[in-house]
Amino acid sequence: MGMTPSAFIAHCQSLLGEQYVLLDETDKAPYLRDWRNRYQGKALAILLPKTTEHVAEIVKACNQAKVSIVPQGGNTSMCGAATPNDSGQQVVINLKRMQSIRGLDISNQTVVVEAGCILQTLQETARAQGFLFPLSLGAQGSCQIGGNLATNAGGTNVLRYGNARELCLGLEVVTAQGEIMHGLRSLRKDNTGFDLRDLYIGSEGCLGIITAAVLKLFPLPVAQWTALVAVPDIPSTIQLLNLFQKRTAALLTGFEMMSKDSLDLTAKQFPHMKNPLANDPAYTVLVELSDHESEEHARMLMETVLESAFESGLASDAVIANNLSQAQSFWTMREHITMAQAQEGANLKHDISLPISSLHAFIEETDRVLRQKFDGVRIINFGHLGDGNLHYNVAPPIGDDPQHFNRTHEKAIHDIVYAHVEKHHGSISAEHGIGQLKLPDLEAHRGSIAHQLMRSVKHALDPNNIMNPGKVLS
Ligand SMILES: Cc1cc2nc3c(=O)[nH]c(=O)nc-3n(C[C@H](O)[C@H](O)[C@H](O)COP(=O)(O)OP(=O)(O)OC[C@H]3O[C@@H](n4cnc5c(N)ncnc54)[C@H](O)[C@@H]3O)c2cc1C
Structure with missing residues (x-):
């Protein structure tokens, strides 16, 4: 009826x-x-x-x-x-009224949380109980767990703990027909047929509504050391990453790259956030080590790896944060790049990922082509380099009207960037998803069989096409 x-x-x-x-x-x-x-x-x-x-x-x-x-x-x-x-x-x-934390299981190291819980609230609740909930991103004061799961959010800790998908053990979902799938299982092993949880994670609201989730918690590290490191170029940045991976293994919890242009822009929009490294390096890397042994152990490790980096010419300068608030200021500077860009005016964003071994070739080739075709164009390049995730954003030359520049050149610039992403076997959406913005790009870059299968899944789970139509699939 x-x-x-x-x-x-x-x-x-x-x-x-x-x-x-x-x-x-x-x-x-x-x-x-x-x-x-x-x-x-x-x-x-x-x-x-x-x-x-x-x-x-x-x-x-x-x-x-x-x-x-x-x-x-x-x-x-x-x-x-x-x-x-x-x-x-x-x-x-x-979902903002569904924000309760239904229960925390200390022995199982899991928490059951409703979809509308703000990410930061969950982080703080876990911390108060001596646990770490590691998902961390610039929007954490307002984004919600349901949104994090529906987008399979990434952020700054993926290198060590994985995306939202890896942090989730079970889901409660209201299906597209209004049934409740009671899947709040808190198991680390559960091979009982197709993984429906994984289907809903990252589905951007197109298959059903996530109402609650079981999430993994981790022991809180006893020490965290954060450093900013001046690096001359991308190959050195990658070698520095590999050096840290080799010497610190699972203690490496953050490795963020920020180009000079991206930090110049942040300092312009937020003058109190100036890069503390001298001489405006071409690239600044934010390294974070999290240790379960002691402060001294972490600090010594950070210093010895940095010494090796200086000796081999990978780094020219570094500042190790002396206290929590200085470490926080490094992260705040990193997180404010997105805000600085928003304040500067509209820009063309590319949230892409590449095999780390291809990052240098990608950046060199794509920068060259864009600069040849669009004289004076500004490339704001930063990202979670440890995951091969770049935020490769393109802003108009200084003085140009951003709206006009974007209207005129948006398609041509996306085409150039995504053609290079494809050439280097990368992804056109590393962590932000497809939504409506990248719909045409997904159709152009995803294989036709993969696309057909996605359509079949959508049709099977949402036959009336009422869940977020016009997003992800046209
Ligand atoms: C300053 C800033 C920094 C950011 N940094 C990062 C970053 O580092 N890494 C990253 O991955 N993302 C980042 N993002 C993007 C965004 O914050 C994340 O994708 C976040 O996970 C979205 O959560 P949300 O609650 O705001 O979801 P919304 O924006 O409200 O929704 C996002 C999608 O999820 C769907 N959805 C929301 N809730 C549910 C639900 N309960 N059930 C089913 N579908 C649902 C919506 O329909 C939509 O398709 C950033 C955004 C900002 C503004």
Whole structure:
């Protein structure tokens, strides 16, 4: 039986309470624009469920009323994945009221958490119990666990602990037809058929709604040492990474690369965040070691590896953070590159990954072609180099209008970057996902069989195509 839009809204109001069905345009506004200000959507309503049962009931009603759904967490997507289209016929289901931490199992080193829990809240709760929840990214004060899982978020600790996928043991999901999949299993070994959990992780809200998850916790390191290292070029950066990997193995928890241009931009927009290394090095690497033995052990290890790096000419200067707040300031500088770019004006972002052995050739070739074709173009290159993940962003020459530059050259620049990514067997989306931004690029760069299989999965799990249509698959 169908349901009219007004009957649908009345049903949601009686289920959630009127104040949790936002209909007023001013109330809806914050949920309808993406973080990068690229997309502006409209929505029939914003729905704020409190329980998994609420979500299931809403999804059933959406199927009856033929209303499609945009699941939303902290709305920090970099690719417009959580923004509705402009039809005004979709609903946004934002999970922010489902934020409880249902339980922490000390012996099993796991936590059960609802999808709307803010990432930073989970980190702090785990820390208070003597555990580390290692997922860490610039948006952690506002992104939610559900969004992290739906995007298989990466961030700064992937090198040691893996992406969100590796941190998740079980999921509770409301399927596209409104059934509840009770998959909150906290097992490290569980080979019982197809891995449905892995299917929902990274599916960007296109297959179902994640309502809760079992996540892994880790012992809190007793010491962390962070250093900034001046490196002359990309080959030296990679050799430095390999040196740290060889000498410190699993103690290496962060290896971030920042080009001179990216730090110049950060210092321009946030003058108190100047690179403490002298002489503006071509590349600055942020290295973090996490130790379970002692402060002295970690510090000694950091110093001896850096000494070897100086002796072999891989590094010309380094600053080891003296205390937690200095270490934090290094990370803040790294995390503010994205913010600095946003303040500078629109730019063309490429969140790409490559085999580490191909990074140098990729950067050299792509920089050369872009600079030949677009005189004065600025390449803001930084990223989680330890994972082969570059944020290879292209900004217009100083003085050019960013909107005009992007409108005119966006496609040509994406084509150049992605052609080089393909040549070097990389990925056009390392961690931010596809959303609506990269839909055409995915279609152009993913093999046709892989694409067909993705379509078959979507059709099988969401036959009415109500889950986040127009994202990931057209
Ligand atoms: C400053 C900044 C820094 C960032 N740094 C990183 C980084 O280092 N690494 C990284 O990977 N990403 C990064 N991001 C991107 C973004 O923060 C992450 O992708 C984050 O995981 C998204 O979480 P969210 O709660 O904001 O999700 P949203 O933006 O709300 O949603 C993202 C996608 O997930 C879906 N979704 C959300 N919640 C659910 C749910 N409960 N069930 C099903 N689907 C759902 C949405 O439909 C959408 O497709 C950054 C973003 C910003 C703004």
